[in-house]
Amino acid sequence: MGRMRVYELAKELNMTNKALLDKIAKMDAVEVRSHMSALEDGEIETIKRFVMGKDKEEEENQRVQPSVVRRRKRRSGRSGSSGTQQPESLSSTGNAEKAPDAPADPQEKEAVQAEAQTREERPAASQEKPENTAKPAAKPPKKNKRGTSAKVLFRPEASQPEPAAEEKTEIAEETVPQQEAPAPSLPDVSEKPSETPDIPVKEALPETEDTAISQTEISKAPESAPKTAEGAKAGEGAAEKEEAEAAQSARKKKKNTAAKIIKRIDPAVLAQMKSDRNPSKPAARPAPVEKPAEPDPLELLIANETPAQETAPSSGSRKKKGKDSLSKDLAESRIEDGERKSRKKGRKKSVVEGDALYNRGKKGKRGKKQEQHQKTQITVPKAIKRRIKVDDTIVLAELAKRMGIKASLMIQKLMMMDVMATVNQTIDYDTAVIVAGEFGFEVEKASFEEENILQAHEDRPEEMITRAPVVTVMGHVDHGKTSLLDTIRKTRVVTGEAGGITQHIGAYSVETDGGRITFLDTPGHEAFTAMRSRGAKVTDIVILVVAADDGVMPQTVEAINHAKAAEVPIIVAVNKMDKPGADPDRVKRELSEKGVVAEDWGGDTIFTHVSAKANTGIDTLLEMVLLQAEVLDLKANPDKKALGHVVEAKLDTGRGPVATVLIQEGTLKTGDAVVCGIHHGKIRAMVNDKGTQIGEAGPSIPVEILGLSGVPGAGDELFALKDEKDAKQVSTHRSQKQRAKELARTSRMSLEKLFEQMEEGEVKELNLILKADVQGSIEAIRDSLEKMSSPEVKIHIIHAATGTVTESDISLAAVSNAIILGFNVRPGAKVHDMAREENVDMRFYDIIYNALKDIQDAMVGMMASTFEEKVLGRAEVRQTFFIPKIGTIAGCFITDGTVFRNQKVRLLRDGVIMYDGKMSSLKRFKDDAKEVAKGYECGIGIENYNDLKTGDIIESYEIIEIKPSLKE
Numbered sequence: 001m002g003r004m005r006v007y008e009l010a011k012e013l014n015m016t017n018k019a020l021l022d023k024i025a026k027m028d029a030v031e032v033r034s035h036m037s038a039l040e041d042g043e044i045e046t047i048k049r050f051v052m053g054k055d056k057e058e059e060e061n062q063r064v065q066p067s068v069v070r071r072r073k074r075r076s077g078r079s080g081s082s083g084t085q086q087p088e089s090l091s092s093t094g095n096a097e098k099a100p101d102a103p104a105d106p107q108e109k110e111a112v113q114a115e116a117q118t119r120e121e122r123p124a125a126s127q128e129k130p131e132n133t134a135k136p137a138a139k140p141p142k143k144n145k146r147g148t149s150a151k152v153l154f155r156p157e158a159s160q161p162e163p164a165a166e167e168k169t170e171i172a173e174e175t176v177p178q179q180e181a182p183a184p185s186l187p188d189v190s191e192k193p194s195e196t197p198d199i200p201v202k203e204a205l206p207e208t209e210d211t212a213i214s215q216t217e218i219s220k221a222p223e224s225a226p227k228t229a230e231g232a233k234a235g236e237g238a239a240e241k242e243e244a245e246a247a248q249s250a251r252k253k254k255k256n257t258a259a260k261i262i263k264r265i266d267p268a269v270l271a272q273m274k275s276d277r278n279p280s281k282p283a284a285r286p287a288p289v290e291k292p293a294e295p296d297p298l299e300l301l302i303a304n305e306t307p308a309q310e311t312a313p314s315s316g317s318r319k320k321k322g323k324d325s326l327s328k329d330l331a332e333s334r335i336e337d338g339e340r341k342s343r344k345k346g347r348k349k350s351v352v353e354g355d356a357l358y359n360r361g362k363k364g365k366r367g368k369k370q371e372q373h374q375k376t377q378i379t380v381p382k383a384i385k386r387r388i389k390v391d392d393t394i395v396l397a398e399l400a401k402r403m404g405i406k407a408s409l410m411i412q413k414l415m416m417m418d419v420m421a422t423v424n425q426t427i428d429y430d431t432a433v434i435v436a437g438e439f440g441f442e443v444e445k446a447s448f449e450e451e452n453i454l455q456a457h458e459d460r461p462e463e464m465i466t467r468a469p470v471v472t473v474m475g476h477v478d479h480g481k482t483s484l485l486d487t488i489r490k491t492r493v494v495t496g497e498a499g500g501i502t503q504h505i506g507a508y509s510v511e512t513d514g515g516r517i518t519f520l521d522t523p524g525h526e527a528f529t530a531m532r533s534r535g536a537k538v539t540d541i542v543i544l545v546v547a548a549d550d551g552v553m554p555q556t557v558e559a560i561n562h563a564k565a566a567e568v569p570i571i572v573a574v575n576k577m578d579k580p581g582a583d584p585d586r587v588k589r590e591l592s593e594k595g596v597v598a599e600d601w602g603g604d605t606i607f608t609h610v611s612a613k614a615n616t617g618i619d620t621l622l623e624m625v626l627l628q629a630e631v632l633d634l635k636a637n638p639d640k641k642a643l644g645h646v647v648e649a650k651l652d653t654g655r656g657p658v659a660t661v662l663i664q665e666g667t668l669k670t671g672d673a674v675v676c677g678i679h680h681g682k683i684r685a686m687v688n689d690k691g692t693q694i695g696e697a698g699p700s701i702p703v704e705i706l707g708l709s710g711v712p713g714a715g716d717e718l719f720a721l722k723d724e725k726d727a728k729q730v731s732t733h734r735s736q737k738q739r740a741k742e743l744a745r746t747s748r749m750s751l752e753k754l755f756e757q758m759e760e761g762e763v764k765e766l767n768l769i770l771k772a773d774v775q776g777s778i779e780a781i782r783d784s785l786e787k788m789s790s791p792e793v794k795i796h797i798i799h800a801a802t803g804t805v806t807e808s809d810i811s812l813a814a815v816s817n818a819i820i821l822g823f824n825v826r827p828g829a830k831v832h833d834m835a836r837e838e839n840v841d842m843r844f845y846d847i848i849y850n851a852l853k854d855i856q857d858a859m860v861g862m863m864a865s866t867f868e869e870k871v872l873g874r875a876e877v878r879q880t881f882f883i884p885k886i887g888t889i890a891g892c893f894i895t896d897g898t899v900f901r902n903q904k905v906r907l908l909r910d911g912v913i914m915y916d917g918k919m920s921s922l923k924r925f926k927d928d929a930k931e932v933a934k935g936y937e938c939g940i941g942i943e944n945y946n947d948l949k950t951g952d953i954i955e956s957y958e959i960i961e962i963k964p965s966l967k968e
């Protein structure tokens, strides 16, 4: 409240203010707060009193401003009963708001009833002109000076026939109940309704709870009603007219709005009243629904009421009551607010009718849900469309998408099936069939377009030509397979294999007098069983080598089984016939026991006696091979796109992925687009087994090919296609399928692991991850390791692949508690760090034998300390310089640790060890350096090695003794 305002009023209203002050003094200091000003404590009061002495009611009436003045006038104008009562109540409390209930009640009742009566009377008279409320509403306010909304409310009610009556009664009911008891002086009030209502009613109303809205209405109504009543009955006083005129201009707007409101409000008010009466919420809402076309009245009513409350003298108790009823009203108004807004946005009114009105305002979400439900119902596919084509595997999210259901639902279903899968994981075909069936979908096996792309050429007989037989040599260890192959080849060297175990598999062709024969160079150690079995797929004939002095051994039997399984004919080569202890009959006998019966013993197996060492019987053997091939009538069509199988593949230094492929059908030509396993490419170059570059390779010809996008696996099929686009498409599809398979396998395995651990109790499992430079090594190691499994410790190879150890390998090892075995590979510093953090045991070998021995020793608890290298630092080759007489020097940047000149170094390219040796020089600029730390540049030379390339990593390491510990 601004004190100055009061002062200003005093200045401005020298006279008028006095009048105001007079009344204020009479009424109470509280009354002063009327619209224009707020009073100051003592000084203002004295001024008021002083002024009071001069002017009286008339002056006040003329100059007084709106709200405050009215009351006084009315009070003054009122009959003695009302006038006397008011002062008492006011004086007793000193605050209009806190005015005692007792004295106020009667007045209120009187006022209310009087109002009710006046309304009833008017309506009756004005019923004929119900809708012309504008005029009647406008006039009364003038007479009453301050026709607030309350006044308006009453008038319209009066002017409008039935609704008005309802309102009156309702209002009366609301106010009366609490005031009924103390309402004895009704008659008086009725006579002078205009005077009594304002203050007393306002004061009393707050106490009545049911009349939150009605209070405001009533409080205002009395003001207007009485005035109208007066005008109607006794005529309007001059003072009142003047006041009305003065105030009218200022209130025109309010009145006008009030008048408007009146028209509209009636119905809305009725609805509100009803809702207020009935505590049940549902009753409150229907009101607007019934009159959706008139949303504004409600809003306006509330809008008017709300400000009325603010300005009203007694607000404390009012607000309490007002909360309930207003809250409802506000809620409704909000609904309508929403409606209006929506309308503003261009929505049509019709859309907001009925339930939609509520749904919009308050139940938007529900509305949305309903819409969603409708959508799902609508999108239920037809039976025909509920068939889904799925490959061997499919990503869960993709399946859900095709079915038009939420992935989460599918995950739930899968969980119920004990299959844990995430959105991005894949499920296999069988699982897809089941889970899709749960949703009423039918899954069909998708015959990928790959078949269309890889169109099988139907060979005509005239196109077929005889091809060379493909031979695989099998047999027990040391029975002479390699020697035999070497002898046949006569050009290849037998020695030089790391650890004495052949790790690299190749193939070659030999020309004989009888024709060409192709040999798959599959060594004879049992570790290569897997590769042998694969070899058998492309093998036409198996030469089973059995040492004449040793007879049938375990791997001999294994070889027989593999050959039989592949339905490949066997030719037995009884080797080492040059040895004194050679006993071919024993071999023949033992083999017959295994189902391999010699022809001269009534069987169909060709037996030959050879000596790889003495080079005897070889020609006969080759003749027998050709004879057998003739029987087999091996033919192929060379005039079509090539089809073959990968015998071996690796990432070659400088040449990229290199694969040895045995062509089986058609002719592979340089420049052909091919797809090989999950990889594709264009044949950049082909090299035959003699190291000669060739332009094309026909059936049964083994060739090394360059140009693939990646390193394929041994046994992968190779297709030549018409263009690279097709090749890429197929390889992409295969990659996705393979990835999906791996993911599916991984998720399944983890579940199985849980079960296994529960079921097997104390049975320990040694999980291993194998990483090697070539596929051949993996096959060899895998087979050997799996054979080492014992009831006490089961060896489980959870992952095996070519290439260096990666971070994902560490993750897998950490999750499955596995040990990583690396062959001829070394990971980067990042992977080492991660392994250390995850406490994953990584072991690296160059010789398979050592790895097997370590595992074996660990399993029996005999593992001794071993020496392993510790990486001291890593340098990245940024540039290379060739210096005559010295060699290649690598300009390096130390990326990790420290590089020492006197320590060993290893050259890594794509994680694969290219060279292992000594550092020949270490320089910082032109000066020799003993060591160079991380972050510095230096020049490094490697002893006896010049094939340094940008991007290579030079690792400085030392050998340290570590106490081995294998994890369970």
Ligand SMILES: Nc1nc2c(ncn2[C@@H]2O[C@H](COP(=O)(O)OP(=O)(O)OP(=O)(O)O)[C@@H](O)[C@H]2O)c(=O)[nH]1
Pocket: 475, 476, 477, 478, 479, 480, 481, 482, 483, 484, 500, 501, 502, 523, 524, 525, 526, 575, 576, 577, 578, 579, 610, 611, 612, 613, 614
């Ligand atoms: N006296 C004699 N020794 C032979 C003959 N063939 C092979 N050997 C010897 O037998 C040993 C094993 O020969 P390999 O050719 O390495 O036998 P392998 O079956 O290839 O052995 P793995 O590669 O370890 O599977 C070598 O020392 C050969 O010199 C033979 O005809 N006569």
